[in-house]
Amino acid sequence: MPGLARRRTPSPQWLLLLPALALLTVILLVPLGRSFSQSFGDTGWTLEHYKTLFTDGVTLTVLLRTAMTAAIVTVIALLLGYPYAYLMTRAGPRLRGIMMVVVLVPFWTSVMARNFAWIIILQRNGPVDSFFQLFGLNVVLYESVAGVTVAMSQVLLPFMVLPLFSALSGIDRKLLLAARGLGSHPVVAFWRIYWPLSRGGVVSGLILVFTLSLGFYVTPALVGSPQQSLVAQLLGQRTTQLLDFEGASALGMLVLIVTLVLVAWANRIGGTISAIGVAASAPTKGRP
Amino acid sequence: MAKSTSAVAALGATLALTLLAGCGGGDAAQSGGKITLTFTAYGGAGQDAMIKAYQTPYTATHPDVSFVNTSPPDLAQVKAQVLSKSVKWDVVALAPAAATQNCGKLFEELDMSGVDTKDLIPQTIGKCYVANWINASPIAYRTDAFPDPAKAPKTVQDFFDLQKFPGQRGILSNLQNGILEYPLLADGVDPKSLYPLDIDRALKKLDTIRDKTTFAPNVGALQQAVGANQVDIFILPDSRLVPLMNDGSKITVTWDKTVASLNAFGVPKGTKNKAAVQEFLKTIVTPESVATISELVGTAPVNKAAKPNLSENAKKVQVYGPVNTGETVLQDVDWYAQNFDQATTKVNNWLVR
Numbered sequence: 001m002p003g004l005a006r007r008r009t010p011s012p013q014w015l016l017l018l019p020a021l022a023l024l025t026v027i028l029l030v031p032l033g034r035s036f037s038q039s040f041g042d043t044g045w046t047l048e049h050y051k052t053l054f055t056d057g058v059t060l061t062v063l064l065r066t067a068m069t070a071a072i073v074t075v076i077a078l079l080l081g082y083p084y085a086y087l088m089t090r091a092g093p094r095l096r097g098i099m100m101v102v103v104l105v106p107f108w109t110s111v112m113a114r115n116f117a118w119i120i121i122l123q124r125n126g127p128v129d130s131f132f133q134l135f136g137l138n139v140v141l142y143e144s145v146a147g148v149t150v151a152m153s154q155v156l157l158p159f160m161v162l163p164l165f166s167a168l169s170g171i172d173r174k175l176l177l178a179a180r181g182l183g184s185h186p187v188v189a190f191w192r193i194y195w196p197l198s199r200g201g202v203v204s205g206l207i208l209v210f211t212l213s214l215g216f217y218v219t220p221a222l223v224g225s226p227q228q229s230l231v232a233q234l235l236g237q238r239t240t241q242l243l244d245f246e247g248a249s250a251l252g253m254l255v256l257i258v259t260l261v262l263v264a265w266a267n268r269i270g271g272t273i274s275a276i277g278v279a280a281s282a283p284t285k286g287r288p
Numbered sequence: 289m290a291k292s293t294s295a296v297a298a299l300g301a302t303l304a305l306t307l308l309a310g311c312g313g314g315d316a317a318q319s320g321g322k323i324t325l326t327f328t329a330y331g332g333a334g335q336d337a338m339i340k341a342y343q344t345p346y347t348a349t350h351p352d353v354s355f356v357n358t359s360p361p362d363l364a365q366v367k368a369q370v371l372s373k374s375v376k377w378d379v380v381a382l383a384p385a386a387a388t389q390n391c392g393k394l395f396e397e398l399d400m401s402g403v404d405t406k407d408l409i410p411q412t413i414g415k416c417y418v419a420n421w422i423n424a425s426p427i428a429y430r431t432d433a434f435p436d437p438a439k440a441p442k443t444v445q446d447f448f449d450l451q452k453f454p455g456q457r458g459i460l461s462n463l464q465n466g467i468l469e470y471p472l473l474a475d476g477v478d479p480k481s482l483y484p485l486d487i488d489r490a491l492k493k494l495d496t497i498r499d500k501t502t503f504a505p506n507v508g509a510l511q512q513a514v515g516a517n518q519v520d521i522f523i524l525p526d527s528r529l530v531p532l533m534n535d536g537s538k539i540t541v542t543w544d545k546t547v548a549s550l551n552a553f554g555v556p557k558g559t560k561n562k563a564a565v566q567e568f569l570k571t572i573v574t575p576e577s578v579a580t581i582s583e584l585v586g587t588a589p590v591n592k593a594a595k596p597n598l599s600e601n602a603k604k605v606q607v608y609g610p611v612n613t614g615e616t617v618l619q620d621v622d623w624y625a626q627n628f629d630q631a632t633t634k635v636n637n638w639l640v641r
Contacts, residue, residue: 058637124456124518142518143502226461226503229640239364241462241632243390 039249049250059234059251063258066231069149070213074160076153077209078202081160085201088161089169103161106154115222118151122223143225151223156212160205167201207266211259231255323353323564329381331359334527337584338381342420342572353564363394366556370394375558378565383464385624387417387554396555396562403570407593411621417552418569421578421587423525424548424607424616425465429455431538433520441521443544448474448497457501458510458522461639463624463631465507466523466547467494469617473545483620487631491638503639514539523547526605530586533601541605543612548588549619 039049053059088099106114121127123142132139141147171194179189217232224230229237231251238248327343329335335357343355361380369375370393387395395416405413412419427447433455434440441453447470459467468485471493477486494501502519504510511528513519515537524532533539553572555565571577575593582589582596588607589596603609607616624631 056637058640062640119512120516123516221505222509226505226636226639227498229636234640237632237636240362241636242629243363243367244629245364245367 035249077160085164341580384552388625391416419550419552429521455520458519543614
């Protein structure tokens with residue numbers, strides 16, 4: 001009898017997945033499949049659209065620029081996010097609450113408002129430029145890749161801090177005490193005990209920030225300039241200006257493949273912990 | 289236990305069904321003999337003006353017609369609607385070249401018989417579009433960047449002369465505002481033999497000012513840049529110069545050679561309200577509508593019989609008014625219709641390289 005019940009339970013529980021599956025099928029899989037087939041031509045079958053990506057002399061430049069920007073943003077987010085998440089695990093409940101709110105404020109603020117704020121901060125004679133003018137320098141980051149990088153790092157920082165915090169708060173600090181007690185230097189204890197245990201969170205943060213950076217549209221479009229287009233702007237141009245849905249699909253597929261390859265690679269480096277698994281569960285665990 | 293799991297399962301299944309059902313379209317364009325036209329334009333003050341100048345008078349005389357307003361008028365959206373045979377938009381604001389380029393494919397061919405074309409400027413009515421105003425994009429500068437009128441830029445050549453007139457340039461990267469025409473005019477091409485445009489020559493000339501130029505992806509961005517003193521000399525449509533001047537920006541227009549382009553409306557192919565839309569579009573080129581929209585937006589009229597009562601600042605940018613002592617080049621709709629993709633690709637590739 002109990003064995004029977006156990007065998008029956010899995011199937012109704014699977015039904016809980018139905019809403020999510022239905023939603024994903026309709027809003028993700030079907031359009032993705034259409035894009036995929038469209039990238040090989042609307043009527044006949046052709047590789048022309050993929051060939052163009054590699055031969056037009058522009059797509060690859062922009063892809064490379066996008067990947068570079070995304071990599072730099074990811075590193076900045078890690079350098080800022082790791083100490084922050086670490087201090088969050090050390091802070092008292094009250095301070096931790098405040099720190100969490102500070103991280104989440106960007107989530108609660110309109111994307112447009114944040115990006116326009118960056119325009120004002122980075123533009124000619126804006127606060128940043130005015131500051132450097134004191135030293136006789138002109139630093140106008142508005143409409144440059146550097147400006148986009150700074151703005152994107154701020155916008156994407158929560159996606160680094162939240163999975164990191166979730167991973168770091170799960171680390172048993174007694175292990176560090178034990179290491180110290182056995183005569184380890186604090187730096188060595190951190191490097192050999194704490195860092196490896198936090199690696200899952202680091203990898204999921206890196207993957208989240210990097211993949212989001214690759215497809216970022218609003219910040220490059222507003223804070224950047226057409227001269228410094230990133231791949232999402234190129235996609236926008238192809239769909240809205242040229243109505244070249246096939247070319248845009250091919251570009252989208254290329255970006256998707258590059259992203260999947262990078263995620264798979266990062267996942268392998270991440271070791272035994274499934275980065276995607278941690279990433280998926282982190283935001284809920286991280287909430288106060 | 290068994291009860292609760294089956295309840296959960298039922299809930300899951302119901303949610304799934306609801307989600308799937310929710311994706312079926314709800315289509316309620318017509319109700320009770322009334323016709324609802326979906327009007328898609330650029331939003332903001334411009335669309336408010338269109339509502340006042342075109343829609344309100346029309347619904348007053350045609351009580352069976354009402355309007356729903358949406359924005360932005362994304363061409364990709366039109367293509368998606370037409371391809372999926374679910375056309376939701378009836379009127380779309382666009383560049384006339386876009387309508388001509390996709391005439392019969394994405395846009396309906398229009399029958400504008402009965403419209404008095406005597407006073408309309410050339411190209412106002414096309415096979416697939418009706419133009420509603422002219423946007424002139426003159427070269428203008430911030431007066432505080434060039435305070436001495438004797439040393440201020442005056443010609444198209446001056447815009448490209450970084451030695452004599454240093455300062456940040458501002459140009460719109462889309463093709464409707466003269467990004468290709470001005471460099472050619474500065475390079476000495478006769479305004480009368482501008483078309484067909486020599487794109488490569490234009491881009492070569494743009495190379496000379498590339499490093500000192502802000503290329504704005506849309507008018508809003510350049511208007512913001514001018515208002516925030518980010519650019520000193522720029523090419524911006526008249527309808528954006530007026531609000532800037534109204535807000536206190538000190539701007540002087542150089543009237544040497546000025547590029548102007550038509551703005552128009554098209555009708556997505558497959559609309560259920562084609563006849564009603566055509567009747568409506570006939571009314572937007574009447575002297576009254578044209579005068580009202582010019583007064584509200586500050587654009588140049590497509591109907592010479594229109595006598596708009598313009599504000600002080602609007603008079604300063606009036607391309608067909610007495611202030612314009614230079615020459616005006618109206619963009620060639622047919623050339624753009626035939627060469628739009630090639631020109632856009634070349635300009636985009638030049639920009640991002």
